[in-house]
Amino acid sequence: MAPGGKAACTGCSRRKLKCEDVLGQEACKECAAKERPCVRPAPGRKRCKKACALCKGDKLRCEESGQGPACSRCVDLDVECSFVVGEGFPRTADEPQAGADANPDSTSTTEAPEDMHEHAGPLTVADTFEGVQADVGPVTAAEPFVPVLSAARLSTIPSQSSCLSCIPSAHASPFR
Known part of the structure; x- marks a missing residue:
């Protein structure tokens, strides 16, 4: 800001210089x-509480124009100023995410090769963290679940060398 509480002119502001x-x-x-030319921003110009779609897309500051609901960029470019409703607000634990299953108890599965360790079928998220929740105790919706494995549990995870035996010979490592 320039001395006396005035806003810096646009030239000094763009160049990040002290405006005296x-x-x-x-x-x-x-x-x-x-x-x-020394041009100062219009008095009473304020930042909008939320950026319009154009300013948000261009990642630019959205400022009120003082000419109705449109921001100053949209007025200058003579385009419709629109705000996306309901975007950007954090969801509560009760609200499902867009595209999520209606059943919150369902588990996603991924196919595993038949010869991979003890599993011979689809792996589920529940299988991956089997018993981990028992180690850390119950988890509430208010706190995120961060699995912490004990030393005993870490010893059950296969080492990198045992996983290499699962790779078919066509995809074998050139370092063997």
């Missing part, structure tokens, strides 16, 4: 020296 007024002149010190 000169007594008896319209232009600030920097604009007068470079012989540029």
